[in-house]
Amino acid sequence: MRFIIQRDHLVQSVQDVMKAVTSRTTIPILTGIKIVATEEGVTLTGSDSDISIESFIPKEEDDKEIVEIKQPGAIVLQARFFSEMVKKLPSDFVEIEVQNHLQTVIRSGNSEFDLIGLDAEEYPQLPQIEEENVFRIPTDLLKAMIRQTSFAVSTSETRPILTGVNWKVENNELYCIATDSHRLALRKAKIEMETPANYNVVIPGKSLNELSKILADNNEQIEIVITENQVLFKAKHLLFFSRLLEGNYPDTSRLIPNESKTEIVLHTKEFLHAIDRASLLAREGKNNVVKFSTIGDGVLEISSNTPEVGKVVEELKGVSVDGEELKISFSAKYMMDALKAIEGNEIKILFTGAMRPFVIYPINDDSTLQLILPVRTY
Template sequence: MRFTIQRDKLVEGVQDVMKAVTSRTTIPILTGIKIVASDEGVALTGSDSDISIESFIPKNQGDEVIVEIKQPGAIVLQAKFFSEIVKKLPTDLVEIHVENHLQTVIRSGKSEFNINGLDADEYPHLPQIEEENAFKMPTDLLKAMVRQTVFAVSTSETRPILTGVNWQVENDSLTCIATDSHRLALRKAKIETEGNDQYNVVIPGKSLNELSKILDDQNDLIEIVITENQVLFKAENLLFFSRLLEGNYPDTSRLIPTESKTEVVVGTKEFLQAIDRASLLGEGKNNVVKFSTIDGDFVEISSNSPEIGKVVEEIPSQTKDGEDLKISFSAKFMMDALKTLEGPEIKVNFTGAMRPFIIRPLNDDSILQLILPVRTY
């Protein structure tokens, strides 16, 4: 194998696939990156068996030559060393060639590295996926839906299914739901499906986080293929595979209250900043704050810490309907939820001091955040 490649493109591709490489693997070859040079260009692959990423660097982009293939071939190189080496090479062009017995030479300017490679035939194959059932959505919408839900997955392994985001596809609509049983995030959107596809799968939160970091903010369509135990995201020159979580996701529709006893509309930014300030003196590790409706066009946010002191703040509410209410909740959960909502105003619907409550942007039903209160009163 022998090829010359633009260093920047190589660094970019290596950084993408490194997101799937882990040092904690029982399969030693997975600590490496697989490099395959073919007549079309260079493919890099990283995997930790849960996530596999392939980044393809084509020979040409427009009129620009990116890769020059002198001899096709394949090799696996230690990811940790290879990624550090390519970042620090001195010139814009890198030559990589494999000599006998997997000895690999990496040359750039006057710098030359000799590295022991591993046999690429021993690297596990990427999952083979029948691509009949695919749907498409804009990349920036996918990233938004991940951002607005993935923060609410559980970090505890006691219920592994809750460490993922539930994706439900039906009637040209995708619904993403995440919950750690103390809060829930839900986002819906229209998508392009072929035929009347229906899916109900759970994608690990970790996979969605890594995918989101790799994808550019653009509205190019990304293709999503779901099978029994894998999901594949296909963007231009990028394949991202993730295993799906096994098991049934709990039916969360029962958790979402359909009635409301108290409804409050407040400015998103003012509310977020007031919660942030109150959290400074909030109780416990979740920084519990209290919220209460008071006379006039205001709501009160307060917190107290027996050792330190207390804080009370009033913020204006645009509207306030229904019963008076006092409720306590985790400031962290509330701030996480508010940061995902777009729009200047939010509507909060309460059904009582110890019942879950819902936060939505005003006039937008495609997203909701639900939080369970904390008992302090």
């Protein structure tokens, strides 16, 4: 194998596939990046058996040559050394040549590295996915849906299913739901489907966060294929496979209250900053709790008290406050996470009592919902 490639394209592809490579694998060859050169271009693959990423660098793009293939072939190179090396190469072009016994020479400018490669035949095959039911979604919408839900997954392995995001597809709508049993984030959106189909799967939160990092910020359509135990995301020159989590996701629809006793409308940023200030003294406590109460005339009080540190009290004027008087306590961190995930200048919060979950919506938008369980302090 021998080819010459533009360094910038190589660096970008290596960075993308590195997101799937881990040093903590029981399969030694997976600590490497597989490089395959064909007449069409160069394909790089990284995998940790949960996530697999394949990045393709075409021979030319927009009539500019990116790769010059001298001899097709394949090799697996140690990811850690190879990724550091390509970032630091001196010239705009890199030549990679595999000589006998998998000895690989990497040349750039006056620099030359020798790496001992591994046999590409021994690299595990990527999952073969039948592309029967494909659905499409704009990349920027997918990234927004991941951002607005994946933060709420559980970080505890005691219930592995909750470390993932529940994706449900029905009636040409995609629902993304995440919960760690103390809070819940939901986002839904219309999708394009060639043949209507229903799905109910759980994708690891970690996979979705890694996917979001490598997708470009544009509104190009991304294709999604779901099978029994894998999901495939297809973007331009990029394939991203993730395994699905096994097990049944809890029915979260029962958690969402359909009535309210107190309804409050607030400016999102004002409320976020007030909670942020109140949390400064709450952080010392174990659970980062702030208290929130109505005090009449549309005014709300946000307070926090840590006996050994001090207390903070702040009044905030609501856009509107309707219904019963309210005193409730909740995690400042959960509230700030929820507010950051909501797009919109104003939010509506629906309360059904001091110990019942409450729901936060952006005004005039029912595609996003955040739910938080209160903390007993009063």
